[in-house]
Amino acid sequence: MVRAFLCALVVVCGVTTPSISMAQGRSALQVSVSPQPLRSAVLDFGLQAGVSIDAAGTERCGPTRGVRGRLSVDVALSRLMLGTHCVATRVGDGAYRIVRVAASPPVVARTIAAPPTPVTPTTLDEVVVTASRTDNLLLSRAPYGLSSLDGVTLERAGVSDLDGVAARVSGLTVTNLGPGRDKLFIRGLADGPVAGQAQSLIGLYLDDVRLTYDAPDPALRLADIERVEVLRGPQGALYGAGSMGGVVQMVSRAPDLDGFYGRVTAEGALTAGGAPGDAVELMINAAILRDRLAVRVVGYDETVGGYIDDEALGLSNTGGMHRQGLRAAALLRLTPGWTLKTGFLAQTIDVDDSQYANLGADEPYARRRSLTEPSRNDFDGVWASVDGDLGWARLRASSSVQSHGLDARYDATPAAGLFGLTGTAALDQADDLSAAVHEVRLNGDFGARLKWSAGLFFSEYTHTRTVAISDGQGGPGVYRQHRRDHVDEAALFGDAAYALTDHLKITAGARLFRIGVEHRSETDGDPTQVSGEDALVDITPRLVIEYDRGPFVFYALATEGYRGPGFNAGAVPGGDQQPGRRVKPDEIVAGELGARFTLFEGRLRGRSAVFVADWRNIQSDRFDARGLPFTANLGDGRNRGIEGEVEWRDGPWTLDAHAVVNDPELTRPDPGFALGTDTRLPAVADFSVQGGVVHEVHLAHATVRSELRLGYVGPTDIALSPTSAGASAGYLTSSLGVGVEIDCWAIRALVDNLFNRSDDTFTFGNPFYASGDISTPQRPLTARLALTARF
Template sequence: MSRAFLRLLAVACGLAAPCAAQAQAGDAVEVSVRPQPLRTALMEFGLQAGVTIDAGGSERCGTSRGVRGRMSVETALSRLTLGTNCAASRVSAGAYRIIRRTPGRAAPLHSTPAPSAPSTVATLDEVVVTAARADDLLLSRAPYGLSSLDGLTLERAGVTDLTGVAARVAGLTVTNLGPGRDKVFIRGMADGPVAGQAQALIGLYLDDVRLTYDAPDPALRLTDIERVEVLRGPQGALYGAGSMGGVVQVVTRAPDLTGFYGRATGEAALTSGGSPGATAELMINAPLFRDRLAVRLVGYDETIGGYVDDPALGLGNSGEVHRQGLRAAALWSPREGWTLRAGFLAQTLSADDSQYATLGPGSPYARRRRLAEPNRNDFDGLWASVEGDLGWGRLKASSSIQSHSLDARYDATPAAALFGLAGTAAMDQADDLSAAVHEIRLNGDQGARLKWSAGLFFSEYTHDGTVAVSDGAGGPAVLLRRREDHVDEAALFGDVRYALSDRLAVTVGARVFRIGVEHRSGTAGTPGFFEGEDALVDVAPRVVVEYDRGPFVFYALATEGYRGPGFNAGAEGAGGRQPFRSVRPDEITAGEIGARFSLLGGHLRGRAAVFVADWSDIQSDRFDDRGLPFTANLGDGRNEGLEGEVQWRSGPWTLDGHAVVNDPDLTHPDPGFDLGDDIRLPAVADFSLQ
């Protein structure tokens, strides 16, 4: 825990509660909702009709037949729930709750007493978000820099990967190196555009599976997705190492226990000045035992057309990408209140060349290289979890294993002479990564004022990497370097949220952790191997103050994030210059003050925040004079900025936008690494407006 973190605790804040209703019961609305699971149908209906619905009880309701036409809200809800296990109950003007039907009886729409606090009713675009590790957190009340995009919105916008998500989320940046090669940054905290041995700054998750450690984004296709959540700022207390900039969590649609249905889609695309593309997707949901066991299968095959020409190699429209994936999930509900989930994921992604141009403005999508640069990124994972109510708390235990393989070729001809080669030179890099992650978490509450969580975490991670330099024409390697890294992390974490009053609450949490690193590397032709061990033991704290004030929620927080130590393969730099054998751990300490609002009956929503982050001993993946990769400590950095998001919804129409201002600087460069006059943190714009 740093002194900078303690200084950030001198923060105060103020806040608010939800707004009320939109369309009234008798108002006629124009709706068009296709047959689908009731929960998804309700979400689509809510967006079109502008009503407030508590859909928390709709997960096991079954499949809706859909509804189309102009009618009252209550008539539309009756038709949507017809034939399902649930019904809509009117809570107040423009507010409804989904309830289970009594067996053997119909359950028409009727009124029930209004809840004591309007914040207990969630609009459908205010889904319960999980990235903050809370069981019942509504997006509109979240005292964090948290955004959520629902799957229907992503589908309608044609968003299929994180590059598309970044265009819709304030402060989210994806480098444009091509699918399977990109890095992801949040709020200007960027360590460089190229992925190497340094652990990722952002935690990328698909449900309970972490997708990246020290590898680029695997670019999983966002197919059959419930939502994507982006949690900004360091999340060391919640997620551990490798979440220094924040977390991106992709939540898939869970198997539906009550209905058999499927969907198949196909698309074709034409690229101006490039090759065509095509996509096929298939989804099948199958209950094996009604209300008890179901499976959901998703598969896809996609070709993205290439558009780069290389006259020197006689290549046209290179850079074509082929992506294939399969995802399977099973959900078993053995009894009320308990759920077991398991899943499998596999994706292969390959590109026949890299996607950059070097010629002038007369040929914007062309270059001249001596060798093509194909690459491959394959990912697969298994996961299982159990979640249930213990009476005094809620338990969730999860385990996952993953395998990640990357292969890439780089044209190293400009440095051929440095390797003793007279003609072309190719650098081939192969990385095999595997990980196992286990976590047990308990959440509970003692009355209305006190909520708590506690848990245990353990992970093991292995990375085997090879770098080989040859003439690129089948000749022997003139340089062959191998490395093996084993990293384990164990942690005890927890937090307590206490409501000092009906409006003011404070959350205090921490993660006590140990990271151990073992390294072994060697270069062919050089005697012996280098072996190193290191460890980091520390505490990552978190403090949040929130104040709920009418249509506003104000908050202030202080958090930390961290990455563990590491080692470099190959020789040390001369004269005290990097690369060094050892790489120091780095840490980000951040503070944020922000507010959310919901005005005009919930039609106008938004969030604004000002933030500051201090980054010590920045780890960054770099290249030496011969183009060989290593990890450097660049020094200390700082970013200050502000961001805002706003959204207007009226019936089926949505207008949203965001703006971010960053000032990311390297404040104290490390004397062992020469950056020249460039002291800006890389790869992030100072200002963005969408």
């Protein structure tokens, strides 16, 4: 394995910009905050005063009357809290937290001891991020390719899926095969259009709990989410296998130990030329034992109308989705320094048909097929974690158990003759997946300059898959393959961060791991059962150098990611031709140089990075000449690129822009499955750019928020096999939304695909039909209207 420590890192930092002065405690400053919802008011105030404010507790606070004049921070916050039923408490030097109080009389900010659990300081979008596996890292100081989106902002924008997140950060790609069937890619590193036996490139997490192994994105509805974090680049040292491209972490809102309250949202949608949709979402928080025990429950039921017509089958508006989900969490404060959290999640997605077309540009929303292609995605899981202070370190232990069921059908009629059928043919694929994941992590420090973390990780994963061929009309099966794969991973990991000076810090870490694989499979008509075992034992390192100077943070890092070995079922051709019986493990070694900046008193924020990645023995889920799935090693590849994100806030206006340019290529194809020399890595565009403008105005007790977003995703190539390839010419995205909030009521109107474009977003839909004839058009112009009530 190539060692990331062999990557040369040089940081040249000569910036001597003075630190921005911070208004603290009793120092008087000029402030002007207009009447508005308290959350946005404290964000405005934090910007003006230069202090950090935890705004997570403002959800149940009333609107503020505003504050104006030359005042100290404490007095200004006290006046800002008048009539809101909330109070600002100081939790550190220049750091405050907003909490709900039982009585409504005005109270002044008071000084209290810092709580044993970490708080979330917020200045604008200045949050503590946890995807980097630390509990006290501010986003503006993060020496990584890390982005964080606030859950309130996503709610106001009507974002309920990760494809909406992808439109607001650079480098995140969500394929468009269909809800519950999509894959996630980051920074141009893609291993193919479909999910199969190869482990996912992106680690998908909910509250530090890994959701998937080799399954597609379960498409959890982003209901009652505190924030979504996107951590780029290989993260093998932090997260282990399955994080070669990065990590996407969804952080839900924790149960509130103070009071009973809730929120309900009802939404309706109309799609041009398609079927209507609707959604209902409910959240209830209840403090069972005040300041000790609380539960939080979120439920939703959603229908998304289809928009594809099948002329051969006489069907219209196919591809509709029905999604139902329930999530519950409980928080128990065992002692002032120890907490126990438990949770449960269940979601079901039913899709009546796939959403691709094949009749060309003149009929972009039509196709002709012999059979419908329904799919289903069932996900459920439970988890528990304990968090506490040992005195010499902070401990966090977590365990989760989950199951994932997938069912999908492909119309296989073009290959009917290969299986002895004379009419229609269907491939039905059923996957049953189960996982148990356990981790214990310690964080501590030796003095002010040295911080450390260490932990143990263990997981067990079982994937059972059945692939069957029949006529799709209820007749007997003519082909059946059944396989079972069991994967266990154990790891010991740790890192240490040492501050060489007040501005220069170095972090080094590593993960010692073992991945074991057991495979059993059998195929009808083949008397030989396939079995095998394999293992990978190695160390993956990580090195980060950061220079933090005033408004700038410069960093350089080298890191590694990996996936374990595997097996292919059924007959194999032998020799050097793929599929081979064994699938070799693959790895990515990557380097990155980047910078973050906060300028003009916090109004301008952003980051930029250049990166390079070397990918060895690329694993990719593919289809053979008959359309049956297998896993190939494509060879070696490389990606290099540049990305940037910037945000400007000035009064009621917020402008943001995100872009990435990368050059993913297959530099050394495996001769047993050659896709051609210098072939593009599949399923990811060479560049993409997005931008948005938000205007927020406060009128009496109402807040009016408007948002316009535009984006462009460049051309994309998908090489499915040595003889099959497809290409998307690029597409434009657009949306417009207007929302009004008055006390406990909110209404928003949203329009997606403003120009009603039908550009192809994903040139894959079915392995049995030529990719060049397939397009997945954008959803036509869709208007949504949502009403939210808080109680």
